[in-house]
Amino acid sequence: MEIRSYPFPDPDDLGVNETYLRLQREEPVSRVRLPYGGEAWIATRYADVKTVMGDPRFVRAPVMDPDRDPPRTMPEVPGISTILSMDPPEHTRLRRILAKAFTARRTAQLRDRAQEIVNDLLDRMEDQGPPADLMDALAMPVAITLISEMLGVPNLDRAQFRAWSDAAVAITAFTVPEIEAAAASLRAYIRDLVEEKRKHPADDMLTVLVTAHDDEDRLSEEELVSFGVTLLIAGHETTGSEIGNFVYTLLARPDKLAEVRADPSLLPTAIEELLRHTKLSGAPAFPRFATVDVELSGVRIAAGEAVFVDGLVANRDPEVFENPDELNFHRPSIPHFAFGHGVHHCIGAPLARMELQVAIATLLKRFPNLRLAGDVAIKKGRLVRGPQTLPVRW
């Protein structure tokens, strides 16, 4: 069996590296060599990806085992556990603290605030006149503003925060010391905010986390800080990039843009299809580990072995999605894994969906002549991909 090096390079566009698709057809469970920590399995078919993400026989925590050098795409072995590296029941304990703040019901209550933020940003963009960089004018600020308000981080220094966050989600785009320095700065920043919330509790998520630590002993100080950092980064980097990715895709595909302009009620389905189709993340940072021997597509994964899966590759499986490479806003159902699956299913999924809908619907409505005003380069070598800049005119 050939052992390929992983991660496979990102293509220039938002598509999927051809090697993934060939493996999916010909060798659905295969061996890869990681830049750090040696070899692992990679599984590419929808059914296997679903098993690895959703079946309790696969776990995350061995990533944290100090005696282990786990196969991974990022240089640092995280010395500190985050919600993403935990398994039930510890994972459930952490997740339940904030689950209520992120339900579809609670998220719907934030829709008006999201609309206000979008309106303000688009007012400013219109005032300044064309051309504009939509990443800067709309995509990143909507996502940052909303998550920082929810967390209770007023007057976030956005430029500084963007720089840290950009480095913190790098795989190869920054050097190891740069990545580590950015991660350390983010933690110090959140630690200060936590102290602030101790003195001045407020009606926000950081205060909920502080209370869960100080009064209820439901999470450690380190977990508290990690959770804050994870939420701030996961809450804006992904959503902001996807707003940019989807607007870019629509502007580059006039036939698709015409469909949603002709029938705005199509937008929520179009967004699900764009979530399915867009290869947002370069590669998963960490694998899952089998706790017992498990068979995937006829290949035996031995207890303790590591398996990498990527929901965005599963999203291209022709067994589940007819003509998977085609962008089709009229699929009868779109059971994609863009938000993952199983216990780590994105806690912010309802929020992200709402933000995407409000931002894109409002943009299209207010700017009927919106068009690209230059070339668009998609970032590479990062966990999260998106346009470097998105120049538009109207």
Place this chain on the structure above:
Amino acid sequence: MGKWSLEVDGGTCIGSGMCTAIAPEHFRLEGDTSVPIDPSVDPDDLVVDAAESCPVEAILVRAADGSVVAPQP
């Protein structure tokens, strides 16, 4: 203690696979929708965890007297 009843609102469930991973003895995915394996169960914290973690609050756990055990409002 009496039995608890489990219900999943199939129209609301988004098939996240959260409950089926937290409490595999109690829920399984049929296609993209979670269904209780047995709608009547002995009280178990795991079903409360599942109902409280569901992102769309599609799981309803009731006590024998009909009162709601989870999710809390």
